[in-house]
Amino acid sequence: MSRSSVNPLRPLSVLKHSRPISSKILPIPSTSRNPTSPFVRSSFIGLSARSRGLHTTSVRSHGEITRPAPGTGIKVHFKDAKGNNVKTIEGNEGDDLLSLAHEYDVDLEGACEGSVACSTCHVVVDPEHYDMLPEPDDEENDMLDLAFGLEDTSRLGCQVKLTKELDGMVATLPSATRNMYVDGAKARTH
Numbered sequence: 539m540s541r542s543s544v545n546p547l548r549p550l551s552v553l554k555h556s557r558p559i560s561s562k563i564l565p566i567p568s569t570s571r572n573p574t575s576p577f578v579r580s581s582f583i584g585l586s587a588r589s590r591g592l593h594t595t596s597v598r599s600h601g602e603i604t605r606p607a608p609g610t611g612i613k614v615h616f617k618d619a620k621g622n623n624v625k626t627i628e629g630n631e632g633d634d635l636l637s638l639a640h641e642y643d644v645d646l647e648g649a650c651e652g653s654v655a656c657s658t659c660h661v662v663v664d665p666e667h668y669d670m671l672p673e674p675d676d677e678e679n680d681m682l683d684l685a686f687g688l689e690d691t692s693r694l695g696c697q698v699k700l701t702k703e704l705d706g707m708v709a710t711l712p713s714a715t716r717n718m719y720v721d722g723a724k725a726r727t728h
């Protein structure tokens with residue numbers, strides 16, 4: 539149909555060969571995370587063979603957190619792979635290790651921001667406190683299988699929530715992390 543034969547007063551949807559405009563609109567996956575982050579983009583481009591729903595674990599911002607008074611919080615000692623203390627912090631019940639690490643500038647990546655779709659928040663928990671944690675679910679175990687330097691007491695930092703009995707926990711940062719989505723098989727050293 540030539541451009542000159544189109545009746546400008548006729549609705550587009552009834553023109554010959556035309557389709558309703560809505561049929562051309564592709565669905566956009568919804569996410570509460572930043573949709574422009576490299577991780578989220580890559581995960582929707584089909585790099586994940588096992589399609590998984592994103593969790594809604596919140597990453598709290600500085601402004602929303604009330605810090606415990608010194609000496610009253612739940613202590614967590616972050617250590618490096620050589621056993622050196624990186625930082626000792628105090629959190630509240632319900633805080634997760636990844637959020638605390640970010641708040642206190644501990645080098646724990648957390649590429650998927652707590653969506654259980656990477657292993658870059660991998661920490662090794664001391665055995666005493668590891669036994670106090672709820673069992674990891676299947677999704678966490680799947681991601682742990684991809685973690686660099688996996689140990690018997692490995693957990694994803696974003697899934698470890700503080701309780702009072704975890705006071706004094708040691709979370710050791712592995713010597714490297716592997717981000718399958720962004721780096722492929724390359725390990726990133728801390």
Ligand code: FES
Pocket residue numbers: 636647648649650651652653654655656657658659681694695696697
């Ligand atoms: S931040 Fe990706 S699984 Fe914890």
